[in-house]
Each structure stands twice: as C-alpha cells, then as structure tokens.
C-alpha cells in the first residue's frame with residue numbers, strides 16, 4: 096500500500112503547503128473520490144460538487160464511458176507525437192468538426208494553449224488573408240476577461256494579481272468594456288489593423304456576467320462588417336454548461352439548442368477546453384473553417400501532446416456523453432429551476448443581492464463589501480453542510496454543479512444553500 100493511501104486531510108494540506116508552490120488558495124477540503132455529482136474527502140465525508148473543476152466535469156465525476164475510453168486507449172497507445180500519425184486522431188477530428196460545424200480543428204491540451212493558438216491563427220490570418228502590414232495586427236479583448244495564465248494572455252488581463260511583476264507584456268491588444276457594442280464599433284471604425292475580437296460569451300471568472308441578449312449577435316455582425324475574426328473563448332461556457340451546446344448561441348431567440356449552423360452567432364474561431372474531456376484528461380481545441388485554418392502550415396505551430404491518441408479517444412467519448420445523457424437540455428431545465436428557487440429566497444434575503452447565470456453556470460452576489468470575507472465564510476459553512484463552492488472575484492459565489500444532476504438532487508442542494516445563507520443573515 097502506498098503511503099498516499101492513508102493520509103488525513105490535515106497532513107495532506109500540510110504537505111501541499113510545504114512542498115508545493117503557493118499559486119492557489121484552496122478551500123480546506125481534501126478529496127479522494129468522485130462519482131457523478133458527488134465527491135468524498137479522505138475522512139469519507141460526502142459532498143455535492145458545485146464547482147465541477149471550473150466547469151470541466153460537466154459529464155459528472157469519473158463518467159464510466161469516458162474513463163473506459165481512456166483506459167482502453169491507454170493500454171494500446173498513449174503518445175506518438177505528431178511526428179507520426181496515430182489511428183485515433185483523424186477520426187476524432189472528423190467527429191469534432193462535424194459536431195460543432197467547422198472544417199478543421201487544431202488540437203491542443205490546456206485552455207490557455209488553445210487561446211494562444213487562436214491568437215496566433217488570427218494574427219496570421221490578419222497578415223496573410225486580410226492584408227494587415229506585418230507586426231501591426233491587433234486583437235480586441237474585453238475588460239475583466241479571463242483567458243488563462245501565459246505571459247501573452249496576462250498581458251491583456253486587467254487583474255493586478257495575475258499580472259504583477261510578470262512583465263514585460265506582449266503588445267498588440269486593445270481593451271474595451273465588456274457588453275458594450277458601441278465600444279467595439281468605435282475601435283473597428285477607426286482602425287484598419289484589427290485581426291480579431293476575442294470574447295467570452297459569458298464572463299465566468301469575472302463573476303458570471305451575462306451580457307445583454309443581443310450582444311453576441313451584434314458584435315458578431317460588426318466583426319463580419321469590418322472583416323475581423325470573431326473569436327469565442329468557450330473554454331468554460333461551452334459544451335452544454337449554459338443550457339446550450341455553446342453559449343455563443345445562447346443569446347439568440349431561436350428555439351434550437353445547437354445553432355452551430357447559424358451564421359448570426361457562429362464564431363469564426365471557436366476555443367474549447369475543460370469539459371471537452373469531461374475533466375479526465377487535458378484536452379483543448381481550436382475550430383475554424385479552411386479560409387482561416389489554412390494559414391497554419393507544417394512547423395508553424397505545434398504541441399508534443401496535442402492530438403495524442405488518449406486525448407482523441409477521451410474527447411470523442413466526452414462529447415458523445417453530452418448528447419447521450421441529454422446534458423444540454425438538463426442544464427437548461429435545472430438552471431431555470433435553480434434561479435427560480437433562489438430568487439424566491441432572495442426576495443426576502445438580507446445577505447444575497449441577486450442570482451444570475453445561464454443553464455448551470457450561475458452565481459450569487461453577496462450583500463457585503465468587495466473586500467469582506469463573507470463569501471469565503473459562506474463557502475466554508477457550505478462545505479460543513481456538504482456542498483463545495485468557491486468565491487470568484489469580489490463577493491460572488493459561483494454555482495456550477497456537474498450537468499448529470501437530477502431534479503431531486505438540485506432541490507436538496509437549494510435547501511443546503513438557502514439554509515446556509517440564512518445562518519448568515521443579521
């Protein structure tokens with residue numbers, strides 16, 4: 096038996112603190128096992144997971160179909176690098192491109208890598224197709240964005256904690272307010288060196304901000320008008336989380352839940368990660384049509400692990416589970432129920448200002464100053480009561496359970512959340 100099998104929560108936390116870099120501030124709970132919507136700590140206590148590894152575990156913890164796909168592939172072939180072909184990649188590429196309605200995919204591993212890839216593709220397209228003079232191309236981004244942690248990506252973040260003392264920063268980004276169509280139009284009107292507009296269909300890390308209903312349709316139309324790529328970062332919002340297959344189609348009025356074919360809302364460049372593997376393995380992807388993706392030529396971009404056979408097998412299974420288990424529909428239905436239930440409580444609550452979100456990506460705003468630790472204390476109490484959630488920026492708590500939840504489970508969770516919040520009322 097390994098020494099790691101018999102560890103207490105306290106010991107595990109102390110080891111991480113002593114031997115691991117302090118780049119996170121985890122809630123004090125040490126998890127050992129997960130199944131569906133539940134996780135268990137090393138002392139055997141069971142919790143509802145209301146974070147889902149930042150919306151990676153949409154399909155539920157340890158989904159048997161996805162885990163089996165990984166095990167079976169791991170016993171055959173794990174990594175070839177792209178120096179050689181493997182028998183899984185092509186079939187996966189055909190599967191994912193038809194699933195989302197694009198000509199081609201570029202496989203990577205983490206979300207940040209996929210964002211970097213999208214930026215590189217878009218800049219190249221700007222020079223080689225649009226005709227922007229070399230090294231002059233700009234990408235428009237939004238304030239309070241979260242796109243990952245690389246040096247280039249933090250260059251256009253405005254989170255001081257993520258940026259401080261990591262400069263010098265990468266040039267070529269113009270920041271505009273989120274959910275502001277006019278701000279985008281102003282830049283597009285006055286610049287002819289813009290390659291792309293990078294946007295989150297809903298801002299997840301910033302605190303689950305849902306833009307105006309027509310924001311994505313209007314910004315997409317502006318991008319088309321000015322010959323600028325509309326680049327959607329759906330790493331957190333994509334793959335059924337918001338009650339649509341992609342959140343970028345979540346704001347249109349059409350009843351379809353998968354409008355990947357509608358040009359009104361379809362991103363020119365689509366970035367996926369997190370739930371693309373159901374949380375079992377790092378898999379990310381950038382999708383685009385040939386007129387864009389063909390700027391990528393042999394040697395111009397790559398990744399040793401990107402497109403490896405395990406990733407390919409796992410991603411196919413993870414995407415199949417989304418449709419087999421009808422998770423888009425479930426997220427839509429349970430999300431509406433969740434917000435309705437919480438709104439009933441909030442109507443008379445002194446501790447919660449509001450609930451917002453789409454599908455099962457929601458957040459509550461705590462009625463206290465931004466720098467108070469009330470949201471943190473509520474999350475500790477939620478943990479004691481058997482439900483795991485984490486504050487995002489300011490006094491906001493995100494609620495994002497796995498999408499395999501049942502209605503009864505959701506109602507039980509609403510009970511835990513409301514009871515916990517009530518204990519903080521003054």
Ligand SMILES: *Cc1c(COP(=O)(O)O)cnc(C)c1O
Pocket residue numbers: 149205206207208210241242243244295299300328329330331332368369
């Ligand atoms: C999590 C996230 C990323 C970064 O993904 P990593 O896998 O952590 O690199 C990028 N964009 C968005 C919107 C995210 O939520």
